[in-house]
Amino acid sequence: MINKLSSFLSAIVLLVFAGCATTPESASAPVPAPAPAPAQPAAQPAPAPAPAAAKSEKITTASTVNFDFDRYVIRSDARGHLDDAVGKLRSVNLEVIIAVGHADRIGGDAYNMKLSVRRADSVKAYLVSKGIAASRIYTEGKGERQQIKDCKGTKVSKSLIACLEPNRRVELEAVGTAMK
Numbered sequence: 001m002i003n004k005l006s007s008f009l010s011a012i013v014l015l016v017f018a019g020c021a022t023t024p025e026s027a028s029a030p031v032p033a034p035a036p037a038p039a040q041p042a043a044q045p046a047p048a049p050a051p052a053a054a055k056s057e058k059i060t061t062a063s064t065v066n067f068d069f070d071r072y073v074i075r076s077d078a079r080g081h082l083d084d085a086v087g088k089l090r091s092v093n094l095e096v097i098i099a100v101g102h103a104d105r106i107g108g109d110a111y112n113m114k115l116s117v118r119r120a121d122s123v124k125a126y127l128v129s130k131g132i133a134a135s136r137i138y139t140e141g142k143g144e145r146q147q148i149k150d151c152k153g154t155k156v157s158k159s160l161i162a163c164l165e166p167n168r169r170v171e172l173e174a175v176g177t178a179m180k
Contacts, residue, residue, distance in 0.1 A: 104164035117141030
């Protein structure tokens with residue numbers, strides 16, 4: 001009995017779906033003929049290539065400025081280095097300069113963080129004084145978190161201070177497009 005009922009319901013469902021598959025509009029509507037292929041135009045010579053437009057070239061440049069122990073004043077040798085960087089940036093449509101300050105491991109974490117921010121800010125102030133827009137320079141301090149030179153010893157001495165000099169730095173990264 002259940003098999004007969006199931007077969008009967010299956011037949012009704014098939015009939016309903018079969019009725020839905022064709023509607024009076026689709027049964028009576030003629031099928032349009034395919035469109036004729038467009039006539040092929042006569043072959044024409046290829047147009048001359050357009051003159052090459054000046055391409056803009058994305059550039060990134062990096063530079064590093066070192067500082068004296070426990071100082072954020074830019075040294076005279078670093079000024080020359082920054083002046084060279086500014087000269088190179090004159091031929092760039094500048095997007096952004098990122099100045100990231102660092103400190104060595106001597107001193108407390110909080111102090112070194114503030115010192116690294118002051119170093120980055122002093123480089124920014126110098127670049128602004130040379131004509132770079134302040135709005136294009138982003139500064140950040142990393143404190144003593146990214147040491148590039150490891151030196152032995154824990155007692156503060158002249159030799160340890162001299163050894164750790166590469167860690168007292170501001171790294172500059174400039175991004176822009178070369179002007180031609």
